[in-house]
Amino acid sequence: xxxxxxxxxxxxxxxxxxxxxxxxxxxxxxxxxxxxxxxxxxxxxxxxxxxxxxxxxxxxxxxxxxxxxxxxxxxxxxxxxxxxxxxxxxxxxxxxxxxxxxxxxxxxxxxxxxxxxxxxxxxxxxxxxxxxxxxxxxxxxxxxxxxxxxxxxxxxxxxxxxxxxxxxxxxxxxxxxxxxxxxxxxxxxxxxxxxxxxxxxxxxxxxxxxxxxxxxxxxxxxxxxxxxxxxxxxxxxxxxxxxxxxxxxxxxxxxxxxxxxxxxxxxxxxxxxxxxxxxxxxxxxxxxxxxxxxxxxxxxxxxxxxxxxxxxxxxxxxxxxxxxxxxxxxxxxxxxxxxxxxxxxxxxxxxxxxxxxxxxxxxxxxxxxxxxxxxxxxxxxxxxxxxxxxxxxxxxxxxxxxxxxxxxxxxxxxxxxxxxxxxxxxxxxxxxxxxxxxxxxxxxxxxxxxxxxxxxxxxxxxxxxxxxxxxxxxxxxxxxxxxxxxxxxxxxxxxxxxxxxxxxxxxxxxxxxxxxxxxxxxxxxxxxxxxxxxxxxxxxxxxxxxxxxxxxxxxxxxxxxxxxxxxxxxxxxxxxxxxxxxxxxxxx
Numbered sequence: 311x312x313x314x315x316x317x318x319x320x321x322x323x324x325x326x327x328x329x330x331x332x333x334x335x336x337x338x339x340x341x342x343x344x345x346x347x348x349x350x351x352x353x354x355x356x357x358x359x360x361x362x363x364x365x366x367x368x369x370x371x372x373x374x375x376x377x378x379x380x381x382x383x384x385x386x387x388x389x390x391x392x393x394x395x396x397x398x399x400x401x402x403x404x405x406x407x408x409x410x411x412x413x414x415x416x417x418x419x420x421x422x423x424x425x426x427x428x429x430x431x432x433x434x435x436x437x438x439x440x441x442x443x444x445x446x447x448x449x450x451x452x453x454x455x456x457x458x459x460x461x462x463x464x465x466x467x468x469x470x471x472x473x474x475x476x477x478x479x480x481x482x483x484x485x486x487x488x489x490x491x492x493x494x495x496x497x498x499x500x501x502x503x504x505x506x507x508x509x510x511x512x513x514x515x516x517x518x519x520x521x522x523x524x525x526x527x528x529x530x531x532x533x534x535x536x537x538x539x540x541x542x543x544x545x546x547x548x549x550x551x552x553x554x555x556x557x558x559x560x561x562x563x564x565x566x567x568x569x570x571x572x573x574x575x576x577x578x579x580x581x582x583x584x585x586x587x588x589x590x591x592x593x594x595x596x597x598x599x600x601x602x603x604x605x606x607x608x609x610x611x612x613x614x615x616x617x618x619x620x621x622x623x624x625x626x627x628x629x630x631x632x633x634x635x636x637x638x639x640x641x642x643x644x645x646x647x648x649x650x651x652x653x654x655x656x657x658x659x660x661x662x663x664x665x666x667x668x669x670x671x672x673x674x675x676x677x678x679x680x681x682x683x684x685x686x687x688x689x690x691x692x693x694x695x696x697x698x699x700x701x702x703x704x705x706x707x708x709x710x711x712x713x714x715x716x717x718x719x720x721x722x723x724x725x726x727x728x729x730x731x732x733x734x735x736x737x738x739x740x741x742x743x744x745x746x747x748x749x750x751x752x753x754x755x756x757x758x759x760x761x762x763x764x765x766x767x768x769x770x771x772x773x774x775x776x777x778x779x780x781x782x783x784x785x786x787x788x789x790x791x792x793x794x795x796x797x798x799x800x801x802x803x804x805x806x807x808x809x810x811x812x813x814x815x816x817x818x819x820x821x822x823x824x825x826x827x828x829x830x831x832x833x834x835x836x837x838x839x840x841x842x843x844x845x846x847x848x849x850x851x852x853x854x855x856x857x858x859x860x861x862x863x864x865x866x867x868x869x870x871x872x873x874x875x876x877x878x879x880x881x882x883x884x885x886x887x888x889x890x891x892x893x894x895x896x897x898x
Contacts, residue, residue, distance in 0.1 A: 315654050319644040322653040323632065327608035330367065330629040331571050331816040333578065335605055339571045339621060341535045342522065344464075347410075349572065351619025356485045358469055359520050359593040359616060366518065366542060367559040373558040375483040376493040377455055382444055387431060393491075395434050424450060451487050462487055466614045469594055479898025484559070485617075497557040501548050512737030514562060515620045517541040520593040523600065523612040527579070539600060539829045540593055541621060542566045558619065563766040565589075568596075570626045580607075648750055651701065664702065667691045670804045679725035680793075681718050682750035689715045697722060713739065717746040754779060816854035890897065 335341040344353060352374070354362075366371055386392060399406065408427045435443060452462035461467060464487075486493050504516045521539035543562045548555050568587040576582040585599040597612050604610040630636065634643065643649055652719040667674045669690045676692050685693070689711050695702050696719055706712055716732065720743070723730045734740050740760060747753045757772055786792075817825070847853065847861075879885050 315650075316644050319650055319654045323643060323649070327629055327632045330625045330632075331574050332625075333417065333571065335535065335574045337571060339569060340537050340539060340575055342617075343536070344615075344617065349496055350503060351617050352488075352493070352496045352500065353464055354484055354487060354618065355464060355466070356479075357466055357616060358479050359466060359597075359614065360469060361424050361479055361615065362484070363520060363542070363566070363593050366544065366559075369561055370482055371483050371547070371558045371560045371564070372482055373556060374493060374497060375485050376488050376490045377486070378458060379459075380454075380488055387435075392434065392438065395438055395777040396431065399434050401832060403430060403433065403633075405433075412464055413674075435551070451489075455487060461580070464615050466616060468614075468617070469571075491524060494555060497546070497548070497556070500619065501557065504546055505619070508737070510738075512738060512740060514543055514545065515622055516544055516546060517619070517621050518544050518559065519615070519617045519619070519621070520566070521600075521605070522615050523610065524613050525576075525604070525607065525610045534650045537572045538569050538617075538621070539572075539612070540566050540568060540587070540596060543616070557624075563768075567626070570629055599765050609768075634800075650700075664691060664695060667694050670800065670807075679722045682721045683714050683717050683746055684711075685714060685718055686711070689718070693719055693722060697726070713742045713746065717750070720747065720756075721750065721752055724752065731864050741798065815851045818855065 325350065333340070344351070362372070382594065387396075406426065406429075409429075410423075412421060413426070432443065435441075455462040488496065502518070504514075507513065507515050517538075519538040519541055523537045523539055524534050525537065526534055543564045544559045545562055546557060546559050548557050550556075566587070568584070575583045576584060582603065585596075585603055587596055597614065601612050604612075632643070637643060666688055667677065667690070669687050674694060677697060681690075681693075692702065692704055692715055704712060704715060720730050732740070732743065737760060740758075744753065744756060744758065747756055754776060757769070757776075759769065810826070811821045812821055814822050814825065820828075875882075875885075882888060
């Protein structure tokens with residue numbers, strides 16, 4: 311590869327890599343807004359970041375804990391009838407919706423908000439004709455939490471000496487500033503989104519965010535931006551416990567990641583290089599490094615928040631994967647044959663329409679190992695091109711066999727001792743192909759690296775399982791004889807096809823196949839009299855078109871005389887010569 315071409319490919323790679331990062335304020339990795347109304351994230355109070363992080367790393371499930379139910383809430387407001395009416399009122403009550411709309415986000419846990427909620431409940435009681443309730447003055451959630459000895463500030467407490475860590479920081483629960491029904495609504499939304507995204511794309515978007523950087527785009531800007539600092543991938547589980555849902559989170563076993571997008575934005579706008587996150591570094595240590603790095607920016611600060619929610623982080627991982635410094639040879643990506651042709655073009659002339667090969671031709675058949683699922687001639691031809699190293703695009707509506715072709719291609723590549731990377735936008739496509747490979751007994755050769763199957767522990771276990779069965783899978787009994795029988799049947803079928811497609815006689819190139827179809831179509835038309843069905847032409851192979859025309863003329867004359875006979879005599883019994891036969895000549 312010449313230097314100019316290589317430099318062009320490297321430049322194209324760098325540009326594509328930058329496009330993976332959305333450096334605008336629309337990206338919530340850069341500008342995140344907490345919302346008490348949102349069902350995509352939930353905030354944590356009264357926890358220690360390092361303690362919480364260690365529990366997750368140790369694989370402990372951490373259960374969400376709400377504030378206690380208010381003791382002055384009437385029991386009749388916990389019935390299904392009341393709760394269903396209350397949920398409907400939250401969506402339809404105009405007075406409630408208007409009052410909530412006027413509330414600022416940071417006021418949603420205030421005393422005023424509790425009064426709005428209480429008024430709504432009272433209207434629901436009135437609508438359901440329930441007894442009126444006299445209640446004490448409503449408290450804010452912060453005041454309510456303090457009554458139970460909790461620290462209600464979203465800015466988490468600073469770490470102290472180990473012996474000073476209170477019991478509530480050492481348990482396996484995560485404290486929220488929400489009442490049970492509020493927390494349930496939040497967590498149900500988060501859980502449903504996690505399930506949907508995982509099913510559709512196979513990508514986990516649920517993270518526990520440790521710390522936020524509060525910063526400003528310009529020295530005189532009045533709007534502060536809030537950017538996550540550390541993202542730790544987790545999964546959420548919901549179980550039904552005594553008619554109530556319990557929610558908990560656990561680690562996916564992956565490494566905590568720094569916000570690469572934030573680092574790129576600050577470097578671009580301010581020339582500020584954020585410190586690297588060291589392996590196994592705890593959040594508190596990283597917070598101190600960030601605070602030191604931004605000390606020249608007086609209004610900037612590290613917010614000690616922990617938020618659990620959905621963040622699209624897959625592109626950041628791809629951005630880091632494409633970093634040339636992460637490869638053994640910095641130029642290895644640019645000189646890779648596929649990437650080189652994709653970004654730098656090729657001198658080969660590729661056809662816009664693929665050639666369809668004769669699948670049963672021995673020379674063509676040898677190019678594709680045994681198929682493990684059905685394939686028609688066009689699918690087989692695609693396999694031939696792919697295994698010859700051609701780049702191709704296979705198009706077709708649902709149900710036309712694309713997944714079958716991919717399955718056969720993976721199996722054929724495995725038989726040729728090749729590695730295959732199968733990537734799909736939707737997880738359903740991965741599952742279909744994996745099921746087909748499982749059904750064919752080749753599933754053990756697949757390593758799944760998506761969704762919940764991409765956990766570090768699961769990947770290591772999967773590799774260990776495959777090493778264990780290496781060289782221990784027996785060859786199927788009777789495989790060689792079955793293979794030979796298959797080959798014999800294929801040869802017989804190929805010979806039959808070749809035979810019926812050979813020209814026959816002197817019929818202007820007509821094949822046996824053509825004549826058989828003509829005969830069948832003629833029978834179906836009803837034009838062939840019954841009496842002629844068993845007539846056989848002598849030396850049919852030697853007849854030509856002229857002989858056939860003569861025979862047709864004779865038949866037409868017979869048909870003409872037959873019609874004239876019917877007109878004149880009606881019946882053969884009325885003919886003068888009826889009853890006469892041809893005399894038989896006696897032998898000499």
